[in-house]
Amino acid sequence: MKASRPGQSHAPKKARWTRTQKVEAQRAAVRKQVKSNRADAARDDRPAGDDRRNRDERWTRDDRGRGRDDRGGYQGRSDGDRGGYRGSRDRDDRGGYQGRGDSDRGGYRGSRDRDDRSGFRGRDDRSRGGYGERRDRDDRGGYQGRNDGDRGGYRGSRDRDDRGGYQGRNDRGGYQGRNDGDRGGYRGSRDRDDRGGYQGRNDRRERPSFDRGPSERRERPAYERRDNRGGADQGHEQSADLVRDSAPQAPTKPAPHERVDLSDNGFAALGLPDAIAERLARDGITTPFPIQAATIPDALAGKDVLGRGRTGSGKTLSFGLPTLARLAAGGKARPHQPRAIVLTPTRELAMQVSDALQPLVHVVGLRHKLVAGGMPYEPQLQALERGVDLLIATPGRLSDLIERGAADLSRVEVAILDEADHMAEMGFLEAITEILDLIPEGGQRLLFSATLDRGIDTLVEKYLVDPVTHSTDDAQASVTTMSHHALLIEPRDKKAVTAEVANRPGRTVVFCRTKLGADRIAGELRDLGVVAAALHGGLNQGQRNKVLSAFKDGRVPVLVATDVAARGIHVDDVGVVLQVDPPADHKDYLHRAGRTARAGEEGTVVTLALPHQRRTVQRLLDDAGVDTQLQRAQPGDAVIADAGGSTPDGHPVSDDDLYRLLTPARSGRGGPRRGGYGQRSGGYGQRSGGYGQRSGGPGQRSGGQRGGYRGDRDRGSSYGGAGRGGRSRHGE
């Protein structure tokens, strides 16, 4: 095996990175990558899409929609048109993929042109493989059958959203969540003052790093200090509270037939096209949030922008609106050549962005498309074939489509990185630079995140020109409606404390570090009587969608997630975020915490710390700007009750129960059966006996359904009794 991995380094794989090393390595990675990509790009003279079109014609709609077959078919035929471009890599990949499983890894990785880094990535692939295998087995057992339908179902549900326009599930938040506009000031630009060119317009006095202590909060927001922007900042002396109260609420919402008055429209005042301002106004959105007011004018002016503001605080519109305005101003997408792209770190976030922009895209006569992994290729290929103005993508699938010749970035005018700091981290950086290198220079670049720190410097230096920094959010945990608790607990109490905190009315997100941990904890919670489902990247997309929508609908009130859900994902009314494992760093703390206390609501963040994590956690709190001290706690303590928690009844939630909750009856196309949840919404958590969802009729479900949703449980077989024994089976 090893022989088949030329270049595979056996040097110790990055044992442990210090901050500096990490930054250095990233820079080196960029340099290297840039070089090789440039070379690749120069070689790239693939013939245009004739082959492709023929191929497409051969596929009737019916042929596809079944993910797997599809891919096979596509790959089989795609050989020809890939030509020399990265040919060897493609071949190897395919060979690897279609090979048997683990043993092909050698070939897979060997063909990579960057083996030193693949140490990291390689391990990852391996674990994927492991999951995949198990999953496949499981799937065949029971889930898979439904999974296909699922894919269909997925598209179906998106269609539904489309019709619903803005008001789709995410919109309220993604679109116009209005939480943190009132946070203090962040001085994004300060670090760069001395580097010149970065646009340190504001205060020179601040030098230290972005991620600073709470002391910064007293500073006025950067945007407020920039009073040279004309209309842009007007009205934003007012705190976001005002904005929040007046912005999206219905009172001003015009009836569908009514004409929209734009004379006093904040978005029109920023210079956005009337069509966009009108569309927003129809949803009662007339006053821009601070981040929007601050960034939109500059973005409209074509400048490169760095914007800080949490997703859900209006960030999506901040980059979305000016981009659409620009695209609408001229030009038309040619086949395969998007004019703007948005990159996000997770599929869910990509969906959310896509959903949020959908009605606006439509209203200016443009086309957009979501391009992400785990979804059928077909619609994505077709859309690209027709021409897409705005492409919203996750890196992997986009690169894939580029390699297939389905997407071509040579005419991209605007490139946007959502959660930019995250995208600049190891593991993403490589893919991101690879993509950005394919975009012609001279275009506009917008980088947004709640936590913009020095980590993006590499990208900024490489790809941005004279960027303007805006922040309306100091990235500190200063939301007044958010309270933080850090509980120092004994290991033996962890499970019980977790269950008590999670056992509360309303939605709770539990964060843990690993996929396995998420499965395990979700399982433990269910055993104790708490309805919980795991969400992580080891699930297939169908499962991910189901879990997330069940959580959003309230059918499953507790979401146990890895950091896949840490950033950007908006769900209304998450009352508590419980961190069962400490976050990796203070930024992650802030992102995780940001899942609650949204839209000005109250929210509680509870972080558990075992004795050995004590110092780590306290430091995280300090760095995050949270003025909270660790306190000892054990089951039954008042802190828990204060957060709404209580001891669960111990009546286990079976896998079948969970399955039913995740998979609402299909009959009757009214969408998810609300009945079940409606009943349980009040007294959930008590799960008294088996009323609720059981009454609905799933009881008659044929035996074939049994074994239903096992994914979660089976995969986490280390869960329940087995202890860690199950681990080896995962090859971990």
Next chain:
DNA sequence: AAAAAAC
């Protein structure tokens, strides 16, 4: 060392 991101 983990997670995420392609099949």
